[in-house]
Amino acid sequence: MINYLSVNGLVQAATLQDCRISDLVLEQQAQQLEQTPEQVYATMAQSLSVMRQAVIDGTYPDLRSTSGLSGGAAFRMKCAVDDSKNICGHLFGSAMVKALAVSELNAAMGKIVAAPTAGSCGIIPAAVLTMQEEHLFSEDTAVRALFTASAIGMVIAQNASISGAEGGCQAECGSASAMAAAALVEMAGGTPQQVSHACAIALKNVLGLVCDPVAGLVEIPCIKRNAMGTANAFVAAELALAGIESAIPADEVIVAMKRIGDVMPVSLKETADGGLADTPTARKLREEIFGA
Amino acid sequence: MNVFDIIGPVMIGPSSSHTAGAVRIGRIAGALLGEAPVKAEIGLHGSFAKTYKGHGTDKALAAGIMGMEPSDGRIRQSLQLAAERGMEISFYETHIDGAHPNTALIALTGTSGKTVLLEGASIGGGNIRIRKVNGMGVDVSGEATTFIILHNDTPGTIAAVTQFLAGQNINIGSFRLNRRQKGGLAVMTLEVDSPVTAQLNRALEQLPNIISSTVLAPQ
Numbered sequence: 040m041i042n043y044l045s046v047n048g049l050v051q052a053a054t055l056q057d058c059r060i061s062d063l064v065l066e067q068q069a070q071q072l073e074q075t076p077e078q079v080y081a082t083m084a085q086s087l088s089v090m091r092q093a094v095i096d097g098t099y100p101d102l103r104s105t106s107g108l109s110g111g112a113a114f115r116m117k118c119a120v121d122d123s124k125n126i127c128g129h130l131f132g133s134a135m136v137k138a139l140a141v142s143e144l145n146a147a148m149g150k151i152v153a154a155p156t157a158g159s160c161g162i163i164p165a166a167v168l169t170m171q172e173e174h175l176f177s178e179d180t181a182v183r184a185l186f187t188a189s190a191i192g193m194v195i196a197q198n199a200s201i202s203g204a205e206g207g208c209q210a211e212c213g214s215a216s217a218m219a220a221a222a223l224v225e226m227a228g229g230t231p232q233q234v235s236h237a238c239a240i241a242l243k244n245v246l247g248l249v250c251d252p253v254a255g256l257v258e259i260p261c262i263k264r265n266a267m268g269t270a271n272a273f274v275a276a277e278l279a280l281a282g283i284e285s286a287i288p289a290d291e292v293i294v295a296m297k298r299i300g301d302v303m304p305v306s307l308k309e310t311a312d313g314g315l316a317d318t319p320t321a322r323k324l325r326e327e328i329f330g331a
Numbered sequence: 332m333n334v335f336d337i338i339g340p341v342m343i344g345p346s347s348s349h350t351a352g353a354v355r356i357g358r359i360a361g362a363l364l365g366e367a368p369v370k371a372e373i374g375l376h377g378s379f380a381k382t383y384k385g386h387g388t389d390k391a392l393a394a395g396i397m398g399m400e401p402s403d404g405r406i407r408q409s410l411q412l413a414a415e416r417g418m419e420i421s422f423y424e425t426h427i428d429g430a431h432p433n434t435a436l437i438a439l440t441g442t443s444g445k446t447v448l449l450e451g452a453s454i455g456g457g458n459i460r461i462r463k464v465n466g467m468g469v470d471v472s473g474e475a476t477t478f479i480i481l482h483n484d485t486p487g488t489i490a491a492v493t494q495f496l497a498g499q500n501i502n503i504g505s506f507r508l509n510r511r512q513k514g515g516l517a518v519m520t521l522e523v524d525s526p527v528t529a530q531l532n533r534a535l536e537q538l539p540n541i542i543s544s545t546v547l548a549p550q
Contacts, residue, residue, distance in 0.1 A: 043332070044504045053380070082335060089341050104345070145344030148387050148407040155337045157347050163338065183336055192337035201337070202455060218337075254517040255378070257345040323361050328385050 040066050043193035046235050046289040060231050061186040062170035068186070084182045090141065090164035093151050097140030104146035106328050113140035114133040115301035130173040131273070138165035138269040142146045142262040155192045155201040158257045159215035163188055165195075166219035166272045170226050184222035191221045191238050197288070199297035201279075203250035204309040206300030212268040213245040213296065217289075219272035220279070229280050239285035239292045241275035246292075247299055249307035251314025254325040260315055340457060341402045348433055349379070349386035350528045352453025354406065355473060355550055357395020359461055359479075360449040363479060363545050366441035368418050371396055374425035377432030379453075389422050392435055396420075398548075401457065430462070456496055465508040467518045473550050475504055475522040481542040485519040488540045492519065494537055500527055516542070 041052045044074045069076040086311045096102075098117050103110035113136055119125045120132035122280060142161035145151045153274060154163040163185070171181040200206035201214045220241035224234045245268070253259040279285075285292070306313030315321055342351045361368065373392055383389050394409035397416070405412060405541050413420050427434055431452035439447045450463035461471040464479060471477055482488050487500070489508065496503060502524040511519035527546045536544045 063335065072333055079334075083338070086335075086338055094425060105387045108385075124544060148343050148345065148350070148390070148402055150341065151344050152339060152341050152401060153347055153351075153457070154339075157342065157344050157350075160344070186334060189334035189337040193332055193334070196337065204455065254385060255382045328380065 040070070043190060043197060044294070046191065046238060048188055049194070050231040050235045053167040054215060059183065059187070059225055060190055060234060061183040061225060061295050064181070064186040064190045066124075068183060077080060080182065082270075084178070085207055087167070087178070087182055087185060089150060089152050090253065093141045093144050093149065094137045094164060094168060096149050097142075097144030098136065102143055102147050103214045104143070104256075104258055105130070105148055106254070106256055106258065108253070108256060108324065108328070109146050109262055110143055119185075130169060132260055133173065134165045134269050134273065135170040135266050137168055138162060138265045139262060141165065142265040146256070146258045146262065154204070155196070155213050155214055155218070158203060158261050159211040159265060159268065161262070161293045162212065162215035162268040162272060163219045163222065165265070165269040166231070167222050167226070169306075170223055174292065175229075176226055184226045187225045187234065188222040189220035191218045196292050200300055206296065207303050207308050208248040208250040208264060209242075209245050209296055211250065212264045213242055213248060216268035216271045216275070217252050220275035224278035224279055227276065227280055229276075230315050233279045233287045236283070239274045239278035239287060239289035240278055242292045242296060243285065243287065244271050244275065248297055249303060250309045250316050251307055252309065252311055253316050253321040254328050255311035255316070256328075257325075259321070260330050293310055333435070337400045342457065343391075343403065343406045346386050348453045348455050349382065349388045350391045350406070351401035351457035352433065352459050353379075353391035353400060354395040354401040355457065355459045355508070356397060356449070356451035356453060357392040357437065358400070358550070359451065359471070359473060359547060360437040360439055360447060361396040362397050362547055363449060363464065364439045364441045364447045365543065365545060366443055366445060367416070368396055368439045368441055370440040370543060371413075371418060371420040372438040373422050374427075374436035375421070376389045376425055376427045376430050376434040376436070377469070379433050380424040381437055393420055396437070396439065403413040411416045431460070434456060434462075441541070454546060456549065464518050465516065467511060467516070469509065470507060470517060471520055471547070473547055475549055476525065476527055477547040478519070478521040478523065478527070478535075478544055479547070480519040480535075480544045482517050482519060483540040483542065484514050488538075489519065491538045492535065492541075495538060499528065499531060499534065520550070525547065
């Protein structure tokens with residue numbers, strides 16, 4: 040039976056049995072949770088439905104966050120895509136709409152799925168749902184991809200962290216991006232080895248990213264970093280599917296991320312004391328929202 | 332850890348610690364009161380005090396007190412709902428020495444005049460710890476089925492409770508006891524391995540020297 044101690048372990052097991060990583064994860068999780076595979080699958084399918092609804096709710100033009108700092112970006116992006124005015128084509132534009140929509144909905148106290156956290160909740164839905172829509176994949180393909188993404192997330196959580204307070208934004212949006220990249224590769228029919236390379240590439244690209252939220256709120260820069268994390272997931276998946284490998288294996292990248300998080304100053308780990316949070320504009324916004 | 336710890340929970344944003352965790356703390360306070368609250372006075376410590384408005388922590392705590400779950404779409408309107416239900420609710424900034432940065436001190440008064448005072452911390456990822464009940468130290472995560480039993484500090488009360496549970500074939504995973512003073516008010520917290528019905532809890536409440544027993548389903 041598989042465990043979640045290393046990405047390589049998952050890749051070896053899936054390669055040996057000539058199956059997808061998600062097949063093994065679904066089977067193992069059913070045992071662990073003492074449920075049938077159908078029950079476990081149904082819960083994940085329900086999460087995918089919540090993600091889809093969040094995209095719809097988050098694209099509402101008048102959506103605004105509790106603080107008033109954010110809202111409406113997903114709608115603007117959608118207008119650009121609908122008018123074919125965006126420069127990167129429909130798939131990419133549509134993925135940006137979703138990433139912004141889910142993140143903005145989160146800031147506006149809407150219903151989302153933490154994936155792996157609320158601050159990074161836009162990346163996996165944007166990647167998986169866009170891939171499904173643009174390439175006409177079945178619901179089953181999309182639900183299964185979430186199991187592969189979760190497995191990668193569990194390895195990262197066990198060997199590093201998925202919390203911005205512990206590891207900076209690399210641990211939140213970075214982990215989500217690596218998980219999304221893994222999901223995309225599996226959806227596209229890539230090998231387990233390619234899943235691993237995509238995960239490594241995605242995470243490498245955001246190593247060192249700090250968590251510096253303005254006024255301590257999950258809005259600036261978090262919402263746009265969800266768009267970035269989604270783009271990065273597509274970059275990593277595209278490279279891996281073309282047969283490009285990461286020189287540093289995924290498991291070593293994860294350990295590197297942990298070490299970077301460990302030496303990252305506390306002011307850059309969700310305390311809102313440094314980085315963007317300590318700019319003149321951020322200080323002004325903070326004062327406007329919370330008083331002096 | 333399982334896949335739904337990573338992709339999940341389904342929750343109302345924006346922050347698992349400032350929103351989802353706050354709902355859970357509020358829910359436990361509401362459950363302990365066990366009747367409709369007419370008044371809630373909520374002290375906020377640390378990061379909760381500094382950022383509660385922007386994160387909606389106030390709305391989340393109110394929603395929890397009214398029994399909502401972290402995924403309830405009504406959390407955004409919970410302060411209006413509280414007003415409609417006749418619950419007077421107020422927030423103030425406080426400092427609790429040594430407390431976790433995301434700590435709330437909730438004082439509830441119910442329709443019968445019953446009061447509950449609860450101190451809880453949101454420790455990350457939506458996970459919580461209840462630190463004090465009516466001023467007495469506890470350590471409740473809410474992850475397992477949990478009894479919070481207020482009782483008089485008299486010989487045999489613990490034995491009566493554990494024997495009762497043994498008789499129902501309920502295994503105890505953890506046990507903790509604290510009291511205000513010798514022979515005074517005491518609190519027992521027990522985590523058990525199987526679900527508990529309301530009927531069973533009512534029977535437990537009939538044991539001698541038990542003031543109240545609250546069962547929290549795992550969340």
